Amino acid sequence: MKLSEGVEWAIHACALLAAVPPRAALPTRKLAEFFDLPLAYLAKHLQRLSNAGIVIARKGPRGGYALARPAREISLLDIVEAIEGRSPCFSCTEIRRRGPSGAPATAYRRPCGIARAMWKAEKAWRAELARVSLREIQAMGLAETPAAQVKKATAWMETALS
C-alpha cells in the first residue's frame, strides 16, 4: 500500500509548471535539474502526465512541457491517477469460490460485501483528492516556502527559460 514516489515527483513538477509564464515550456532536463532527480526516469513520469492530457509537450528546441489547462482545473486526483493508474487498490481473487464449500462463478451474482466496502473507502480517498486543485497546492507552496527560496527559484526560472 505504498504510492510510488513518482507521484511526489509528478505533483512537484506540475506545481513548478504552474509557475511557468504562458506560452513558455520547461524541458525535462530543467525539471530534473530543479529537483535533482534522475532525468531519464523523470521523463517517463512526464510522459504519463502527457498521455493523461494534464500536460502538453512541445518537441524540438525551446520545447518542453507546459500545463494543458489552468492549474485551477487540474486536481491532485488527475495527477495521482496519471502516475498510479486507475485500477482499484483492492482486487479480489475470488477466494470464496475455492475450497470445499466453493461454487462456480455463476452461483455468485454480484461482488461481495467485502469488495464493496473496500471500494467505497477507496472512492472516498479519490473524492478527497479530487477536491484539491493544483492551484491550491501552488498557493500553499508559495505561502510556506521561505522568501529567500522563492527568490532563488524565480531567478532560476528566468535563466531556465532564456
Added chain:
Amino acid sequence: MKLSEGVEWAIHACALLAAVPPRAALPTRKLAEFFDLPLAYLAKHLQRLSNAGIVIARKGPRGGYALARPAREISLLDIVEAIEGRSPCFSCTEIRRRGPSGAPATAYRRPCGIARAMWKAEKAWRAELARVSLREIQAMGLAETPAAQVKKATAWMETALS
C-alpha cells in the same frame, strides 16, 4: 498502490472465525483448507492478526484461532492495518529541499501542502474502513451466498470442529 492480497485472506479468515461457536477455535490448517490457500503463508497473516490483538491463538491440540472480541467491535480498518501496517501510503522524500533552489531542513517548518492533502485523503479512506464492522461483513456475506453453499459451509465447520 496495490493492497497485498493478504488483506483479502485476512478479512475472509476473520469472517469465517466470526461464524465459529464460542470457546471453539479453528487451526490454520483448517482455514487454509477452507479457502484453498498456502498453509505456511496464511499462517504468517494469522500471526499478524494475532499480534494485532484481533484474534487470539491457542496452542496445542484442539487449539487454533478465535476472534479476540465480538465481531461488532472489529472494524475492517483493524484488519487492514494489521496486515498492511499503519504507515502512510504517501511518504515524501523532501525533494523540495534538493536542487538549485533548495535549502536545509531548518528552512521548512511544517509539512507542505502536498503532503497535508495526501494525508487528509488517506485519513478519509481509513475513516471509511473504520465505519464497517466485521459483523456487517458477516451479515452481507451470509445474505449474498447461495443457500446451498451456506449449508455446505455449515456442514464443513461441524466436521472441522469435531
Added chain:
DNA sequence: TATAAACGGATGAAATTTGTCCATAACAGA
C-alpha cells in the same frame, strides 16, 4: 541542415511481495 527535445521500447538493477522450511515453545489429552 544541425540541433534540441519528446516518445516509446528494450533492458537491467534493486526492492518488495509471495511463499517455504525449520527449530522452538506451549498446550491438551492419555
Added chain:
DNA sequence: TCTGTTATGGACAAATTTCATCCGTTTATA
C-alpha cells in the same frame, strides 16, 4: 510424564514490481 498437535518467529528462496538507464525514432526550431 509422554506424545502429538498447534502457534511462533527467523531464515531463506522465488516471483513480481518498481526504479532506472539506454537508444533509435520522430518532431519541431532556428
